[in-house]
Amino acid sequence: MxxxxxxxxxxxxxxxxxxxxxxxxxxxxxxxxxxxxxxxxxxxxxxxxxxxxxxxxxxxxxxxxxxxxxxxxxxxxxxxxxxxxxxxxxxxxxxxxxxxxxxxxLRPAVVFDALVDASTLKPEVVKGLDIMIVRELTGGVYFGEPRGIHELPEGGFKAVNTQAYSSYEIERVGRVAFELARKRKGKVHSCEKANVMETGVLWRREMTALHKASYSDVTLEHMYADNCAMQLLRNPHQFDVIVTDNLFGDILSDEAAMLTGSLGMLPSxxxxxxxxxxxxxxxxxxxxxxxxxxxxxxxxxxxxxxxxxxxxxxxxxxxxxxxxxxxxxxxxxxxxxxxxxxxxxxxxxxxxxxxxxxxxxxxxxxxxx
CATH class of the missing domain: 3.40.718.10 (Isopropylmalate Dehydrogenase)
Structure with missing residues (x-):
């Protein structure tokens, strides 16, 4: 041993x-x-x-x-x-x-058959649900610089947090998501806010390039993070693997968790x-x-x-x-x-x-x- x-x-x-x-x-x-x-x-x-x-x-x-x-x-x-x-x-x-x-x-959101009724959503919406959310964990707004709370000369304060991502950070978490999808249902949703954030533009660009270069056998769909939040409640079965940044991943994984009925059932x-x-x-x-x-x-x-x-x-x-x-x-x-x-x-x-x-x-x- x-x-x-x-x-x-x-x-x-x-x-x-x-x-x-x-x-x-x-x-x-x-x-x-x-x-x-x-x-x-x-x-x-x-x-x-x-x-x-x-x-x-x-x-x-x-x-x-x-x-x-x-x-x-x-x-x-x-x-x-x-x-x-x-x-x-x-x-x-x-x-x-x-x-x-x-x-x-990695945050799986799995609805066990015995706990279907524990969810606040209708049983037919969540029965058999099995989603894996892959959240980037060491970059983004939680770690970006500059950050802090500063007193303003005219009075009051200003708080600053910086959202930042490099190509390398996006690619490595993207690889994890694609590799997981290969062993599951073969589908990845990449979620960001490319419509209003430059980090979202880069995220979408890098995920697209990585998919084309190495994972064309996996289906890739892009989705805005706010739409993803809505779709998790509307039609969660459309998702297999969701990959997203630190901030959105924090929020979306908690939302997905509650589809199952209890945080007490969810590992990471x-x-x-x-x-x-x-x-x-x-x-x-x-x-x-x-x-x-x-x-x-x-x-x-x-x-x-x-x-x-x-x-x-x-x-x-x-x-x-x-x-x-x-x-x-x-x-x-x-x-x-x-x-x-x-x-x-x-x-x-x-x-x-x-x-x-x-x-x-x-x-x-x-x-x-």
């Missing part, structure tokens, strides 16, 4: 509770699949601020760079609302993404560039936040974190069979009628975080005989 290094950053709020269920699946893999992980834990977000005065320490950052993959729970909460902007819990997340070079954020992966051996730096995290209002109550939904771990197995360790097992186990447990509070519906059985984890581990046992 070769140990795979996994840096686990439970973070704040419900992060430690949902990550504990991942630990149970890791132990199951060692016991039943002869797969060993070198599980190492660190602090991030508010927990790191409390311990070290910063949202992620240099030591934790070094551990992240050395790990085969990083699993993150959630960061933030009202406890740290008063800290300096550059030291807020979310700044630790941005540092991890930037220094690990995680430029491509953030990937870096492949090295000479094909390995990538990567971080996996559930889409939901730290939910401090329910922290410590054993009622959080662990499914998004477990599905994030399945993505980790698939993209960082090429463990496709094990990833499929976890995803199938989650689907089967939901089909059996178990629900955490966030996805509870009439006629179902409400269970705790721990019981949901128990049930998924038992289902893994059933699936493997």
């Amino acid at each position: 070769t140990a795979k290094t996994l840096l686990v950053l439970p973070g704040d709020g419900i992060g430690p509770e949902v990550m504990a269920q991942v630990r149970r699946v890791v132990e199951w893999l060692a016991r039943r699949r002869n797969v060993t992980f070198d599980w190492r834990e660190g602090l991030a977000g508010g927990a790191a601020i409390d311990a070290h005065g910063v949202p992620v320490s240099d030591e934790t950052m070094a551990d992240a760079l050395a790990a085969d993959a990083v699993m993150l729970g959630a960061v933030g909460g009202p406890k740290w609302d008063g800290v300096a902007y550059e030291k807020r819990p979310e700044a630790g997340l941005l540092r991890l993404r930037k220094e690990l070079g995680l430029f491509a954020n 992966a953030s990937l870096g560039a492949a090295d000479a051996d094909g390995k990538r730096k990567a971080m996996y995290e559930p889409v939901h936040g730290s939910a401090p209002d329910i922290a410590g109550k054993d009622i959080a939904n662990p499914c998004a974190t477990l599905l994030s771990f399945a993505m980790c197995l698939r993209y960082s360790f090429d463990m496709m069979a094990e990833a499929d097992l976890i995803e199938t186990a989650v689907q089967n447990v939901l089909a059996g009628g178990l629900r955490t509070a966030d996805i509870m519906s009439k006629g179902m059985a409400k269970v705790s975080t721990t019981v949901m984890g128990d049930s998924i581990v038992r289902e893994l046992d059933k699936l493997t005989g």
Whole structure:
């Protein structure tokens, strides 16, 4: 058995509770699949601020760079609302993404058959939905310079954020989207605002050139980001892979997430560039936040974190069979009628975080005989 290094950053709020269920699946893999992980834990977000005065320490950052993959729970909460902007819990997340070079954020929006009624849209609109949103993660307006808030001589203030993209940044995230589409339904929607933004003009130009040069076997359609937001509600089944910039990706991926009915069901992966051996730096995290209002109550939904771990197995360790097992186990447990509070519906059985984890581990046992 070769140990795979996994840096686990439970973070704040419900992060430690949902990550504990991942630990149970890791132990199951060692016991039943002869797969060993070198599980190492660190602090991030508010927990790191409390311990070290910063949202992620240099030591934790070094551990992240050395790990085969990083699993993150959630960061933030009202406890740290008063800290300096550059030291807020979310700044630790941005540092991890930037220094690990995680430029491509993968956000699947999948509607499980058992949860069709959890969506606010009609069942016939969302049934069988399976969309992958690829968001550029290290460029754009969240990182562009100049930025800041400046006092004006005549009084008042002016705030500046800069949206900037290079051809290289667009091409590399475009390649990720096209490669994913090749393994799915073979269709990419590239979304921007080329009608009013120069970065959108360049984005469309580079995506068109990349498609023509390397991915003509994949269907490429261009769409304005605001139209995409509308179409996600009107006819989401037209989409397979959506690729877009940092700002629009932040918004569109949250919208797509709610098509499924609950943020508690949605995983994500953030990937870096492949090295000479094909390995990538990567971080996996559930889409939901730290939910401090329910922290410590054993009622959080662990499914998004477990599905994030399945993505980790698939993209960082090429463990496709094990990833499929976890995803199938989650689907089967939901089909059996178990629900955490966030996805509870009439006629179902409400269970705790721990019981949901128990049930998924038992289902893994059933699936493997």
